[in-house]
Amino acid sequence: MDFVILSLAMLAIGIYGLLTKRQLLKVFISIELIAIGATLNFVTLASAMSKGLGEAFLILAFSTDTAVSAVILALLVIVSKKYGTSDISEIVKMEDKGESEAEP
Amino acid sequence: MILEALSIGLIVSACLALFLDEAVYSVAALAGTFIFTALIYVLNGAVFVAIFQFAVGVGTLAILFLSGEMLSDKPTKKTSPKSTVALIGTGVVLSLPAIFLSVSGSAGSGSNVSFGDALWNLRGVDVILQGLVILTLALGIAIVLYEKKNGGK
Numbered sequence: 244m245d246f247v248i249l250s251l252a253m254l255a256i257g258i259y260g261l262l263t264k265r266q267l268l269k270v271f272i273s274i275e276l277i278a279i280g281a282t283l284n285f286v287t288l289a290s291a292m293s294k295g296l297g298e299a300f301l302i303l304a305f306s307t308d309t310a311v312s313a314v315i316l317a318l319l320v321i322v323s324k325k326y327g328t329s330d331i332s333e334i335v336k337m338e339d340k341g342e343s344e345a346e347p
Numbered sequence: 348m349i350l351e352a353l354s355i356g357l358i359v360s361a362c363l364a365l366f367l368d369e370a371v372y373s374v375a376a377l378a379g380t381f382i383f384t385a386l387i388y389v390l391n392g393a394v395f396v397a398i399f400q401f402a403v404g405v406g407t408l409a410i411l412f413l414s415g416e417m418l419s420d421k422p423t424k425k426t427s428p429k430s431t432v433a434l435i436g437t438g439v440v441l442s443l444p445a446i447f448l449s450v451s452g453s454a455g456s457g458s459n460v461s462f463g464d465a466l467w468n469l470r471g472v473d474v475i476l477q478g479l480v481i482l483t484l485a486l487g488i489a490i491v492l493y494e495k496k497n498g499g500k
Binding site for chain 2: 245246248249252253255256257259260264268269271272273275276279282283286287289290295298301302303305306307308309310312313314316317319320321
């Protein structure tokens with residue numbers, strides 16, 4: 244059983260979702276999966292090496308992850324309220340349309 | 348055996364979270380991912396981290412459940428049972444390399460600093476600065492939302 248490969252698999256799933264999914268919620272879930280893969284790797288290596296220091300670093304990583312999640316969720320809510328959709332390609336189309344209408 | 352089962356569950360729930368069409372089911376699968384991760388942490392001996400993971404996960408999931416319906420459009424078609432089974436199979440296949448392969452070398456002997464010592468003596472300033480950054484971020488978001496509500500005046 245190797246947790247490094249497990250965290251690599253999580254990273255691969257997250258990156259695949261980040262590249263292929265168009266919904267904002269799925270993009271957020273992909274970012275969460277990548278963060279889970281990173282922290283899983285951290286915990287495994289912390290267990291193998293100096294345990295206390297690794298766990299202390301991990302608490303900081305969790306705090307940062309939570310703050311990032313809060314900012315991303317706030318932005319997602321604002322964007323989906325502004326454009327009325329959570330589809331990234333539609334949002335981009337609306338932005339392009341708005342820019343072309345603004346130009347003389 | 349337990350770790351293998353947990354790793355399969357982790358990958359399967361991650362696949363389901365990403366590929367299920369309905370937002371609520373996706374968030375429920377993400378909850379499963381958080382729970383499996385925390386259980387793996389417990390079995391690795393990192394109980395404090397597992398508790399922290401539970402706390403962070405519960406907060407994130409509560410907000411996601413609330414905003415999930417608002418953020419997602421109605422799916423045009425529901426996920427069929429056949430594709431759900433295919434997703435679970437894909438998750439099981441993806442978790443097989445983690446069970447049967449190995450890339451880790453021999454574990455080095457670390458400095459074996461205790462957790463409390465590391466958190467408060469070595470990283471104490473970092474923890475306080477991190478708290479300040481998070482507080483500033485929260486205040487910033489609150490101000491932006493307040494300005495939005497008042498029409499940018």
